[in-house]
Amino acid sequence: MAHRVNIEDVAREAGVHRSTVSRALTGSGPVSAANRERVLQAARKLDYHPNTVAGALKSRRRNTWGLLSFWYFTPSSLDHYYAKVLGGLLDTAGKAEHRVLLQNVVGRFDQSESCRRFCHESQLGGLLILAPRTEEAALKDLRKQRVPTVLVAYRPRDRELSFIDLDNVHASRVLVEHLVHEGHRRIGFIGGELKLSANARDRHDGYLAAMDRCGLALDARVDLNRDFTPGFAVQAFDAMWALPRTARPTAIVCATDRMAAAVGDAARAAGLRIPEDLALCGIDDDPIAAPAEITTVRFPFYEVGAQAGEMLRTLSEGLRDGPLQVLLPPQIIVRRSTSGNAR
Amino acid sequence: MAHRVNIEDVAREAGVHRSTVSRALTGSGPVSAANRERVLQAARKLDYHPNTVAGALKSRRRNTWGLLSFWYFTPSSLDHYYAKVLGGLLDTAGKAEHRVLLQNVVGRFDQSESCRRFCHESQLGGLLILAPRTEEAALKDLRKQRVPTVLVAYRPRDRELSFIDLDNVHASRVLVEHLVHEGHRRIGFIGGELKLSANARDRHDGYLAAMDRCGLALDARVDLNRDFTPGFAVQAFDAMWALPRTARPTAIVCATDRMAAAVGDAARAAGLRIPEDLALCGIDDDPIAAPAEITTVRFPFYEVGAQAGEMLRTLSEGLRDGPLQVLLPPQIIVRRSTSGNAR
DNA sequence: TTGTAGGCGTTATCAA
DNA sequence: TTGATAACGCCTACAA
Numbered sequence: 001m002a003h004r005v006n007i008e009d010v011a012r013e014a015g016v017h018r019s020t021v022s023r024a025l026t027g028s029g030p031v032s033a034a035n036r037e038r039v040l041q042a043a044r045k046l047d048y049h050p051n052t053v054a055g056a057l058k059s060r061r062r063n064t065w066g067l068l069s070f071w072y073f074t075p076s077s078l079d080h081y082y083a084k085v086l087g088g089l090l091d092t093a094g095k096a097e098h099r100v101l102l103q104n105v106v107g108r109f110d111q112s113e114s115c116r117r118f119c120h121e122s123q124l125g126g127l128l129i130l131a132p133r134t135e136e137a138a139l140k141d142l143r144k145q146r147v148p149t150v151l152v153a154y155r156p157r158d159r160e161l162s163f164i165d166l167d168n169v170h171a172s173r174v175l176v177e178h179l180v181h182e183g184h185r186r187i188g189f190i191g192g193e194l195k196l197s198a199n200a201r202d203r204h205d206g207y208l209a210a211m212d213r214c215g216l217a218l219d220a221r222v223d224l225n226r227d228f229t230p231g232f233a234v235q236a237f238d239a240m241w242a243l244p245r246t247a248r249p250t251a252i253v254c255a256t257d258r259m260a261a262a263v264g265d266a267a268r269a270a271g272l273r274i275p276e277d278l279a280l281c282g283i284d285d286d287p288i289a290a291p292a293e294i295t296t297v298r299f300p301f302y303e304v305g306a307q308a309g310e311m312l313r314t315l316s317e318g319l320r321d322g323p324l325q326v327l328l329p330p331q332i333i334v335r336r337s338t339s340g341n342a343r
Numbered sequence: 344m345a346h347r348v349n350i351e352d353v354a355r356e357a358g359v360h361r362s363t364v365s366r367a368l369t370g371s372g373p374v375s376a377a378n379r380e381r382v383l384q385a386a387r388k389l390d391y392h393p394n395t396v397a398g399a400l401k402s403r404r405r406n407t408w409g410l411l412s413f414w415y416f417t418p419s420s421l422d423h424y425y426a427k428v429l430g431g432l433l434d435t436a437g438k439a440e441h442r443v444l445l446q447n448v449v450g451r452f453d454q455s456e457s458c459r460r461f462c463h464e465s466q467l468g469g470l471l472i473l474a475p476r477t478e479e480a481a482l483k484d485l486r487k488q489r490v491p492t493v494l495v496a497y498r499p500r501d502r503e504l505s506f507i508d509l510d511n512v513h514a515s516r517v518l519v520e521h522l523v524h525e526g527h528r529r530i531g532f533i534g535g536e537l538k539l540s541a542n543a544r545d546r547h548d549g550y551l552a553a554m555d556r557c558g559l560a561l562d563a564r565v566d567l568n569r570d571f572t573p574g575f576a577v578q579a580f581d582a583m584w585a586l587p588r589t590a591r592p593t594a595i596v597c598a599t600d601r602m603a604a605a606v607g608d609a610a611r612a613a614g615l616r617i618p619e620d621l622a623l624c625g626i627d628d629d630p631i632a633a634p635a636e637i638t639t640v641r642f643p644f645y646e647v648g649a650q651a652g653e654m655l656r657t658l659s660e661g662l663r664d665g666p667l668q669v670l671l672p673p674q675i676i677v678r679r680s681t682s683g684n685a686r
Numbered sequence: 687t688t689g690t691a692g693g694c695g696t697t698a699t700c701a702a
Numbered sequence: 703t704t705g706a707t708a709a710c711g712c713c714t715a716c717a718a
Contacts, residue, residue: 004463006711017689022713029714030687049463054400054711058694061713064444073430073645080422083429087416090447099465101407102443104433120347120392122442261634287630291604302416349695360705365697372698373703397695400710404697 005046013042025050052099062125064099065089065312066118070111070131071104080287081301085130085152088305096313098125111135119147126312128152136161148315150308150324155198160323162315164308166299167327168199168283172206172253173213174297174332175281179251180214182338184279187211188222188249190236190259200225203255203283222249230262237263241270250279251338257282257289257296264292264337279338283330295338297330304328348389356385368393395442405468407442408432408655409461413454413474414447423630424644428473428495431648439656441468454478462490469655471495479504491658493651493667498541503666505658507651509642510670511542511626515549515596516556517640517675518624522594523557525681527622530554531565531592533579533602543568546598546626565592573605580606584613593622594681600625600632600639607635607680622681626673638681640673647671 011018016035023029024039031039042048056063067089071082086100093100101122105114112135119127129139130152139149139161151163172189179187189207192200204225211218221243224236233254240248254260260282264274272278282289285298311324354361359378366372367382374382385391399406410432414425436443444465448457455478462470472482473495482492482504494506515532522530532550535543547568554561564586567579576597583591597603603625607617615621625632628641654667 004711007713008711018711019690019713020688023688026713032687035687047459049460051400051466051711052464053396053466054694055713056694057394057397057400057696058711058713060694071430073427079426079430083422083426084416086426086429086445087414087422087447090416090445091449094447100445102429102433102445104430104437106434116390117392121395123394123396288634291631291634347695350697351695361695362697362706363704366704369697375703378703394695397710398697400712401695401697403710 004051005048007048007050009046010039010042010048013046014038056123062123062316063097064101064122064124065093065126065128065309066101066103066122066124067128067130068115068118069102069104069129070106072106073104082130084301085305085308088302088307089128089309090305092306092309092313096309098309112137112139115139115149126150126316128308128312129154148312150311150315152304152308155327159325162311162323162325164304164311164324164326164328166304167329168202169206169209170327170329171283171297171299172203172255173210174206174330175253175283175295176207176210176214178295178332178334179253179279179281179338180210180216182251182279184249184251185216186219186222186247186249186251187216188240188252189224189255190233190252190263191225191255192228194225197228200228200255207253219247221247222252228256228259230258233259233262234266237266251275252278252280254280254282257284257286257292257294260294260296260337261288261292264294275336275338275340281338285333289333289335293336295333295335297332299330300328347394348391350391350393352389353382353385353391356389357381399466405466405659406440407444407465407467408436408469408471408652409444409446409465409467410471410473411458411461412445412447412472413449415449416447425473427644428648428651431645431650432471432652433648435649435652435656439652441652455480455482458482458492469493469659471651471655472497491655493654493658495647495651498670502668505654505666505668507647507654507667507669507671509647510672511545512549512552513670514626514640514642514673515546515598516553517549517673518596518626518638519550519553520557521638521675521677522596522622522624522681523553523559525594525622527594528559529562529565529590529592529594530559531583531595532567532598533576533595533606534568534598535571537568540571543571543598550596562590564590565595571599571602573601576602576605577609580609594618595621595623597623597625600627600629600635600637603637603639603680604631604635607637618679618681624681628676632676632678636679638676638678640675642673643671 007018007021011021020035021039024031024036090100103118124147127147127149136156136158153165155163155165176187191204194201222240226232260280264280267278281295283297285296289296314320350361350364354364364382367374367379433443446461467490470490470492479499479501496508498506498508534547537544537547565583569575603623607623610621624638626640628639632639657663
């Protein structure tokens with residue numbers, strides 16, 4: 001291993017004591033202008049970069065944030081979501097002069113143990129947890145650690161935990177309102193398993209809330225929920241189209257873009273024109289949505305990461321006592337599947 | 344800040360000296376069975392996790408790898424690529440008991456300075472650089488640092504640098520051979536700017552090599568290269584279709600899936616059937632390729648990250664003197680756009 | 687304004 | 703096999 005230049009080398013080069021070098025470079029104390037200049041020159045000449053690891057050890061300042069994920073990097077369209085969240089976090093971390101350390105855990109694991117190990121071993125100043133499913137029991141004893149923790153893209157039942165999540169209720173609400181604005185009155189919904197998935201529930205709740213707010217009647221025959229597969233979506237569409245003409249919806253909100261795309265294909269195969277005979281929209285802004293020209297809502301993943309970082313900063317500076325809880329609204333993207341005028 | 348249990352606490356609890364605790368936990372020296380047991384119990388009881396930061400400082404062992412990226416996390420389909428590479432790297436790092444530290448630099452920057460700072464400040468044991476374009480000049484003096492460095496998804500001119508990249512030449516070669524196998528003889532190519540982009544050159548080179556190997560004649564009128572935009576792809580297709588009937592290609596390899604999709608739309612609009620009248624393929628396995636049913640090649644991004652990690656390990660253990668240079672071949676995915684039988 | 691001394695938590699090197 | 707001691711590179715009192 002080559003010799004790494006350290007603070008002592010700079011001190012020798014500049015002809016001062018190492019504590020003067022430290023003060024000059026961190027600005028943590030008084031230094032004469034002449035000495036500061038000498039130190040800066042020496043540092044530049046020797047290409048000195050302070051060892052922040054050692055610095056953190058002494059100063060007990062924790063300038064590293066950890067991102068602990070329980071993620072399967074399989075061929076899945078969700079990977080872009082991971083990357084964008086990370087991008088936002090990295091930007092915020094950079095501005096706050098914090099490093100970001102990653103750990104991914106797959107398979108069987110003890111979430112609580114993973115968190116504690118990660119925090120302690122790496123001396124984290126903050127922890128972000130990115131997991132499709134989070135074991136809340138595991139998180140309870142996390143608060144005993146004094147490491148600020150934020151759950152990303154997961155809304156815990158325990159109201160004492162900080163989290164940032166996407167507002168799925170808002171998503172379907174906005175879509176229904178858009179459809180109403182386009183003149184639709186009979187609006188159907190095709191969604192996921194309400195009992196198992198909080199996402200499915202939220203997206204469905206938004207539909208119900210918007211229908212209610214707009215004064216539209218609900219009809220169980222056009223509000224079908226089972227799972228997020230495109231296959232079910234097509235079945236649901238077929239069932240709706242088997243209804244008497246006047247009972248059929250003129251527009252359908254699907255819980256995902258992939259479901260909407262599948263319904264679109266089936267509808268076209270049945271001779272329907274989109275959006276003239278049937279308007280369609282989905283949720284997620286999946287890569288499939290743009291080429292399929294499906295109206296959807298896009299979640300601000302980058303913002304999730306960026307704000308998660310801000311939350312850590314707020315929490316660690318003790319600016320807030322209680323937990324921080326944020327829901328980010330999605331942005332609607334109108335495409336041809338709901339509007340003849342779009343694009 | 345709450346008190347963190349340290350090695351001294353464990354020593355007191357176990358009734359031994361802290362150096363015995365260290366030896367017992369790291370296995371770096373002799374410890375009696377009885378004492379080892381006592382130490383392990385005490386550690387478990389106190390929920391002790393060694394501060395790896397302090398340990399690394401003393402032992403001068405560098406157990407952190409850095410991933411330095413120059414990446415724009417913009418709404419781009421390339422983000423899934425970043426995530427998959429990262430996934431592979433994290434898995435390898437986990438197995439090697441290394442942490443992964445991230446840094447992303449956007450905008451104007453001095454790559455050389457970024458690298459040195461990152462390595463030194465964070466005491467990295469290895470550095471991965473993930474950048475669409477890498478300043479090679481900046482990397483030259485990186486070798487003076489004794490930090491093992493691997494360029495990811497970039498093939499430098501300087502043959503002394505270690506890198507891992509995707510085999511773009513192989514990609515188009517495989518596609519041409521597939522088309523020949525399907526019976527095509529007149530195969531066109533639509534690609535990017537050969538002067539500016541190494542990717543564009545490689546993909547074009549593979550086309551030329553495969554045509555040559557298959558004994559097929561080249562025709563400059565059906566080998567058009569300008570840029571990677573779908574707009575250009577459509578122009579190129581129009582130009583090819585303006586040719587005399589016998590000069591037209593029966594199949595076209597596009598340098599990207601997005602270009603292929605655009606050509607497919609234009610061709611269908613012109614009344615052609617895909618693949619009967621025109622076979623089409625692209626490269627990248629872009630999210631658009633599956634729904635558009637376009638034959639393509641998929642690059643093993645996860646493998647890139649995983650192998651990049653292995654390369655760092657090899658380099659840091661000094662198992663190899665020279666640079667490590669790896670090209671990973673893509674995998675062809677046959678879809679309807681080239682084969683009536685596919686799917 | 688500067689230098690001295692001590693310690694952050696761990697591991698390495700001794701001597702016992 | 704164990705314990706004492708000295709680092710690692712830096713920061714932070716405090717004293718000069």
